[in-house]
Amino acid sequence: MKKTILTLAALASLTAAKADSVKYMTFLTADGTEHSLSLSGGIDISFSNGEMVAKAVDGEFRAPLTEMRDMWFAIEATSIHEALADGVAEGSTVKIVGMDGRTHLEGVWSKDGGFDLPEGVYLVTTGGKTYKVFVKKRP
Amino acid sequence: MKRISLFLILALCAVCGLYAQTLDVCQGSVTWRYDANTLDAGSKMSVASGTTLSVGTMEFPLSGTTLRVNPTGTPEPLTVEVHYGGSTPQIIADGTLAPYLKCSVDRQNVSITASTDLSQEVTYRLSGVGESFTLTGDYKSTVVLDGVTLQATGTTPALYIVNGKRIDLQCTDGTTNVVEDAATNTVKSAFYVKGHAEWKGGGTVNITGNARHAYSSNEYTEIKASFTGVINILGAKNDGMHIEQYLIVNGGTINVSHTQGDAIDVSYAMEDDEVTPTNDSINGQVHVKNGVLNLSVNADDTKALKSDDSMWITGGRIEAIANGDGSRCINVGLDLTIGTKGSTDQTNPYIYLTANGGTYTAPDGDTTKCRGIKVKRNLYFYSGLLKRNPESAVSSSKMVDVDGLPTVSGGKLDGITIN
Numbered sequence: 001m002k003k004t005i006l007t008l009a010a011l012a013s014l015t016a017a018k019a020d021s022v023k024y025m026t027f028l029t030a031d032g033t034e035h036s037l038s039l040s041g042g043i044d045i046s047f048s049n050g051e052m053v054a055k056a057v058d059g060e061f062r063a064p065l066t067e068m069r070d071m072w073f074a075i076e077a078t079s080i081h082e083a084l085a086d087g088v089a090e091g092s093t094v095k096i097v098g099m100d101g102r103t104h105l106e107g108v109w110s111k112d113g114g115f116d117l118p119e120g121v122y123l124v125t126t127g128g129k130t131y132k133v134f135v136k137k138r139p
Numbered sequence: 140m141k142r143i144s145l146f147l148i149l150a151l152c153a154v155c156g157l158y159a160q161t162l163d164v165c166q167g168s169v170t171w172r173y174d175a176n177t178l179d180a181g182s183k184m185s186v187a188s189g190t191t192l193s194v195g196t197m198e199f200p201l202s203g204t205t206l207r208v209n210p211t212g213t214p215e216p217l218t219v220e221v222h223y224g225g226s227t228p229q230i231i232a233d234g235t236l237a238p239y240l241k242c243s244v245d246r247q248n249v250s251i252t253a254s255t256d257l258s259q260e261v262t263y264r265l266s267g268v269g270e271s272f273t274l275t276g277d278y279k280s281t282v283v284l285d286g287v288t289l290q291a292t293g294t295t296p297a298l299y300i301v302n303g304k305r306i307d308l309q310c311t312d313g314t315t316n317v318v319e320d321a322a323t324n325t326v327k328s329a330f331y332v333k334g335h336a337e338w339k340g341g342g343t344v345n346i347t348g349n350a351r352h353a354y355s356s357n358e359y360t361e362i363k364a365s366f367t368g369v370i371n372i373l374g375a376k377n378d379g380m381h382i383e384q385y386l387i388v389n390g391g392t393i394n395v396s397h398t399q400g401d402a403i404d405v406s407y408a409m410e411d412d413e414v415t416p417t418n419d420s421i422n423g424q425v426h427v428k429n430g431v432l433n434l435s436v437n438a439d440d441t442k443a444l445k446s447d448d449s450m451w452i453t454g455g456r457i458e459a460i461a462n463g464d465g466s467r468c469i470n471v472g473l474d475l476t477i478g479t480k481g482s483t484d485q486t487n488p489y490i491y492l493t494a495n496g497g498t499y500t501a502p503d504g505d506t507t508k509c510r511g512i513k514v515k516r517n518l519y520f521y522s523g524l525l526k527r528n529p530e531s532a533v534s535s536s537k538m539v540d541v542d543g544l545p546t547v548s549g550g551k552l553d554g555i556t557i558n
Contacts, residue, residue: 025175
């Protein structure tokens with residue numbers, strides 16, 4: 001019985017460790033912007049014609065290789081503020097649109113934000129470019 | 140309570156499985172598989188150069204490389220899977236091995252070279268239908284025969300292990316594996332191990348040598364007690380099993396037939412001059428402790444089981460047939476010991492001899508007579524059963540030929556007279 005409990009405890013700890021497994025792949029571009037894609041349906045990444053293309057079930061991310069920097073796996077997606085904080089200058093014009101087409105913000109970007117977004121996927125347009133960003137609430 | 144525990148364990152395992160993820164770096168036939176959890180923000184991959192993808196210390200050229208994140212992939216540490224078949228073999232290897240292994244594929248021929256920097260044992264698992272597998276390296280390795288058919292068509296063995304260290308050969312339970320070379324093979328056997336081979340597992344492997352020997356190891360071969368499978372030597376232009384240094388049989392079954400040389404030939408490992416035996420403490424010997432050997436030779440002047448040095452048969456079952464002129468069921472270069480001193484067992488080991496050949500005359504005029512057992516020095520028969528096939532052409536009194544002193548202190552002789 002003692003052995004069984006110990007076995008279960010070991011497995012439970014293993015499960016706890018696995019529960020922290022990565023769920024997103026994050027891409028960093030030269031301008032400091034981070035973009036996350038969910039791993040849930042798998043991701044295919046190719047490099048051709050000077051471009052990197054990452055395709056996931058719930059979207060894709062493209063960037064010229066000249067603008068790409070690093071990639072890594074993460075437990076959480078980059079939040080909207082983290083994604084934009086380093087890449088968007090304070091005072092820049094930003095438009096944030098939800099996947100349902102609803103505009104959540106159109107105006108001047110501030111690190112303090114002053115607004116909140118529910119978890120989900122958003123299209124963020126700034127500086128003439130549009131990025132897909134995941135918002136995940138930290139516990 | 141037991142049922143509840145089992146349910147919980149299964150449930151937990153299922154949950155664990157849900158969270159496995161891998162990153163596959165695909166380059167043609169070769170996929171390097173990484174555990175995605177090890178490539179976090181602290182171990183970033185970089186494409187900043189614009190021409191290469193860096194993962195750890197490895198630089199993959201972006202040209203011809205694709206990446207695939209598998210949300211349910213399972214990384215297998217220190218493992219390389221080679222699956223033959225289709226338009227080209229597929230190799231899936233632990234990504235952490237990428238800096239140490241060079242893989243190449245030519246039709247259904249796979250060659251892997253491990254660098255001298257490799258300091259961890261790698262398992263190579265082979266499956267499918269192909270031509271050949273060549274493994275070169277300097278660190279001990281495991282090769283798993285997981286239902287693989289290798290029929291070579293070129294000048295190399297079908298299974299070619301150019302590694303002088305310990306090689307574990309594991310036959311997966313329930314699998315049938317085939318290793319066969321072409322007559323054009325220029326190496327000495329169809330299944331070649333440069334180092335010392337240790338057999339484990341429970342599958343079957345069928346080996347045919349169409350050029351020279353079927354199986355060979357340049358150092359010892361040990362059939363471990365955990366080997367419960369079958370090694371079938373289906374034919375050879377020379378020896379069925381050609382082993383240097385020594386052979387230990389602890390389990391399993393070895394069947395050898397249709398060879399033009401010896402069924403099993405264990406010879407001295409030699410120094411580079413190929414004349415002087417190495418000074419290893421064990422060299423040229425055979426020790427059968429357990430297992431089953433069914434060996435037959437039909438060619439003239441051949442041996443079913445031969446050792447350059449002494450031989451011990453302390454357990455197991457040997458059935459040997461010598462049909463050629465001058466052939467021998469068992470031929471021992473020094474002493475032969477059968478059974479265990481002090482044992483009263485009259486059934487184990489079991490040795491059954493059939494000798495049907497006549498006298499062989501060599502081109503130089505020397506003659507050799509067919510015998511069941513030929514011992515160059517002394518015979519010690521302590522226990523077990525030594526039996527002559529009553530239909531043998533060789534008579535009871537000629538079945539065992541000892542040049543030195545025969546000592547019979549136990550066991551049972553059936554149809555055999557030792558003078």
